[in-house]
Amino acid sequence: MSATTTAETAVPLASTRIGRGRTMSVAEKAGVVALVALAALIPLVWSNDYAIGVIVTAMITLVLNTSWNFVLGIAGVWNFGQLAIYALGGYGTGLLMLHTPLPPPLAILGGGALAAAVSVLLAFPTLRLHGIYTSLLTFSFAQVFLFIVVNDPAGLTGGSFGFPTVKGLYSFLSPTAALHAYFWTILAVAVAATLLVAWIRSSRLGIALRTIRDSPAYAAARGISPLKYRVIAFAISGFIAGIAGGLYLSYNQSFTTSAMGLTPMSIDVTMLVIGGLGTIWGPVLGTGVLTGLQVSLVDYPGIQLTILGTILLVIVVFVPSGLVGLLSQIRRRISAWVAEDEIEDDVGVERGGS
Amino acid sequence: MQLTDVIGILVETVVLGSIYGLVAIGMTLIYGTLRILDMSQGSMVMIGSFVGWGVMVVAGWSPGLAIAIAFLITFALGTFTELVSVQPLMGRRGFDFEMVTFITTFAVAIVFANLALQIFGPFQKNVSPVVSGGIDIYQGVDLSYQNLTMALVSIGLMAALGLFLTRTRWGLAIRAVAQDLDAARLMGVPVMKLYPLTMGLASALAGIGGVFLGAKFFAYPGAGDLPLLEALIVVIFGGLGSLPGTLYAAYAIGLIQATAEVVVGTTWSLPILYGIILLVLIVRPHGLRGRPEEARL
Numbered sequence: 143m144s145a146t147t148t149a150e151t152a153v154p155l156a157s158t159r160i161g162r163g164r165t166m167s168v169a170e171k172a173g174v175v176a177l178v179a180l181a182a183l184i185p186l187v188w189s190n191d192y193a194i195g196v197i198v199t200a201m202i203t204l205v206l207n208t209s210w211n212f213v214l215g216i217a218g219v220w221n222f223g224q225l226a227i228y229a230l231g232g233y234g235t236g237l238l239m240l241h242t243p244l245p246p247p248l249a250i251l252g253g254g255a256l257a258a259a260v261s262v263l264l265a266f267p268t269l270r271l272h273g274i275y276t277s278l279l280t281f282s283f284a285q286v287f288l289f290i291v292v293n294d295p296a297g298l299t300g301g302s303f304g305f306p307t308v309k310g311l312y313s314f315l316s317p318t319a320a321l322h323a324y325f326w327t328i329l330a331v332a333v334a335a336t337l338l339v340a341w342i343r344s345s346r347l348g349i350a351l352r353t354i355r356d357s358p359a360y361a362a363a364r365g366i367s368p369l370k371y372r373v374i375a376f377a378i379s380g381f382i383a384g385i386a387g388g389l390y391l392s393y394n395q396s397f398t399t400s401a402m403g404l405t406p407m408s409i410d411v412t413m414l415v416i417g418g419l420g421t422i423w424g425p426v427l428g429t430g431v432l433t434g435l436q437v438s439l440v441d442y443p444g445i446q447l448t449i450l451g452t453i454l455l456v457i458v459v460f461v462p463s464g465l466v467g468l469l470s471q472i473r474r475r476i477s478a479w480v481a482e483d484e485i486e487d488d489v490g491v492e493r494g495g496s
Numbered sequence: 497m498q499l500t501d502v503i504g505i506l507v508e509t510v511v512l513g514s515i516y517g518l519v520a521i522g523m524t525l526i527y528g529t530l531r532i533l534d535m536s537q538g539s540m541v542m543i544g545s546f547v548g549w550g551v552m553v554v555a556g557w558s559p560g561l562a563i564a565i566a567f568l569i570t571f572a573l574g575t576f577t578e579l580v581s582v583q584p585l586m587g588r589r590g591f592d593f594e595m596v597t598f599i600t601t602f603a604v605a606i607v608f609a610n611l612a613l614q615i616f617g618p619f620q621k622n623v624s625p626v627v628s629g630g631i632d633i634y635q636g637v638d639l640s641y642q643n644l645t646m647a648l649v650s651i652g653l654m655a656a657l658g659l660f661l662t663r664t665r666w667g668l669a670i671r672a673v674a675q676d677l678d679a680a681r682l683m684g685v686p687v688m689k690l691y692p693l694t695m696g697l698a699s700a701l702a703g704i705g706g707v708f709l710g711a712k713f714f715a716y717p718g719a720g721d722l723p724l725l726e727a728l729i730v731v732i733f734g735g736l737g738s739l740p741g742t743l744y745a746a747y748a749i750g751l752i753q754a755t756a757e758v759v760v761g762t763t764w765s766l767p768i769l770y771g772i773i774l775l776v777l778i779v780r781p782h783g784l785r786g787r788p789e790e791a792r793l
Contacts (some may be wrong), residue, residue: 220595267774270781273594274533278732279777282770289767404721408602415599419592445614451606458600459584462591 178333185322194321200433201328202390207413207425208335209382215420216343217375218355219268223280224383225402225410226287227264231257231384232397233291233299239308239392246311250388254381261380265373288402304398311392324393331389335382340422342378351375352420416457418464427465503637505754511643513750514650518705519723520730520742521654522698528674528737529694532597536577538724539608540570540699544706545715546616549623552711559707563649566703574699575692577604583691605720612717620714646708653701654743661739670694674737702727729773735783745783 166174185194210224235253238244244252264283268276294301311327312320342348350371353361361368391397400406409432417428435453439446461468519541526534544566551562581600585593630640661667669690672680681687702723709723726749734745752772756765776783 267778271777272781274736275732275777275781275783278728279774282773282777286767286770286774289770293763408606412599412603415596419595445610448607448610448614451603451610455581455600455603455607458596458603459581462585462588462596464591467590 178329182326182329185325191318191321194325196433196437198321198324198328198393200429201325201332202386202393203410203413203433204332204425204429205328205335205386205389206383207410207417207429208332208339209379209386210410211414211419211421211425212339212342212382213375213379214414215424216339216348216355217351217372217379218420219372219375220273220277221264221268221280221376221379222277222407222411223264223284223287224379225407226284227257227261227380228383228387228390229287229291229397229399229402230260231387232391232401233305233387234384235388236305236308236391236397237298239310240306246309246392250311250385250392253388253391254384257384257387258377258381261376261383262373264380265376269369269372284402284407288399291402292399299397302399305391305396307395308391310395328389328393331385335385336422336426338378338382343422347371347374412454416454416464418466421464421466423469424464424466431465500637501758505751505758507637507639507643508754508757509747509751511647511750512753513747514647514654515705515708515723516726516730516750517654517743517746518650519702520727520734520746521657521739522701523727523731524734524737524739524742525657525670525698526695527731528739529670530578530582530597530691532582532594532601533728533731533736534577534695534698535598535602535724536574536581536605536608537699537702537727538720539605539612540574540702540720541706541709541723542609542612542715542717542720543570543573544703545623545710545719546612546621546706547703548707548710549621549715553621553623559711562707563704566707567700570703570706571696571700573608575696577601577699578692578695580604582695583688586688586691605724609717609720616715616717618717620716623711623715625711642711646712649708650705653704657697657701658739666690666693729769733773733776733783738783741783 184197188194206224206228209228210221213219213221213224231253233253234256235249238249238252239246242249264280267279271279291299292302300306310320312323315323343352350361350366353364353366354368354371358368387397387401390401413428413432414425415428416431417426418424435450436446439449442449457465519537523534523537526532526537547566547569548559548562551557551565552559581604582597585596585600625640625642628641630638630642630644632638659667661671669680669685670693672683672685673687673690677687705723706719710719713719730745730749731742733749734741734743749769752769753765756768760768
């Protein structure tokens, strides 16, 4: 048993060739802009505060998932400690809001900076590890952090009772106006985070990270430093996750330990895998689909998780590369089919003409 | 620290280590042959604890029968899990196999845990000890027959697994696949039949572990969560895919946890364990006996 071969473990992550990737056409860019504009209109036309609240929470999760996708999918580091980084952003923001006169937006940036700093520290030990070992190390880190918060000796975080209530970003607005303001703020942050990760993915940094992920030997031969790029990746990912944590704290006016742990982690990772790891649209689709599922199953509390687990199993078994992979497959089929059709049409025209 | 403490720690180490070993060795076996981390092992422990409760408390049958029934049921469920969550993904490309099977087996675990919640309810069910009574080893350090049986049966099962892997045709086939998949295929090993067998066997070991853990603690839908976490720590600490490494790690982790429980209390034992794992992985990136996955440059 001990002399296990290792060839099978090094299955390439994706058959995709690394490059700058397909650039979007003008029509597609216009479509995305229209989609964001439509999303921004939601609070104006839909006066259901519950639904708006669900979307706001989902968008905060989307920001977190985007940061996680960057380090897990694009950089290929099995980081399962991201929720601790997220929580650090939340608690850091909360402490700055409570104990300093900083304006709330700066407090959130400060939380993001703290999260980025700790994330960088976490990057160093992962350099020597591979795959599943990285996940245990990072998960251990998250568990130790969770434990420290729950048994908080200094009384800074409020332990398992939750962080003391803070005012948040929009305490000067009426509840509905504040909800709308949060909606637009967080939508803007989610769009910015997605654009940032999309831009990095096709930049030199992104190509270097994907090369280290898919072919460490080639990356080393080309002089790509894993240390440098991984530290940068963890810093960016940690910063975005910290901002997400700060927004969560600000929106909920508190932060509790229930945002960490195994259950939220499994839900977030599920969103990433269902959407498509390492893709730009993956977190968006995965977060949307899973939030929709959770909301539609709210009326069946007993069997909700059973159904969710079954759906997860079925989706992942049938489309292991995620919904983005499925959609691009369908698009390729359609364009192949259209191309075939065009050839037939051409032949038909020639025949008609003769 | 008193001598009684030391002896108490050693007794607890053997008991904890044996149970960890039983649950973790299945995970190692699965990782060695299938290259997946089976997250449904925890639910097999949970199912085993409910079988123990059903057979011994509800039906009032003997503990031996409970173990046999748990073996059969979890073997069947493990095979089923492999067929629905791993087999359909074999040989397909374009995704990270380890990551995706991690998710699918986890999905199966979610389904099992919540079905158990539906059927049995959330409350902890007391299971009568498999064997009652105990002996006083040294000045008040108790060794209950329950713990003794647990340790002995676990060690016996691990020894039986060792014999199975080294002496029987199917066991040799499993080891052949773990060593070199392609060569094993060329020698005519029916790999696609071997995978469900391996996972069934590993699950059955976890199921038997569950009967004992249920009797030591309780039977409830979350009974598999902590054993899963501990088994994960053990297999990665020992080096994935290495059976001897897993055994050493099981007792090492048992020792760490028993010591931490005596010295600083139960609440701190798990975080201390995680802290030690952090340090060990920084110093030895592939666990105690694991091998590097690729030559480092």
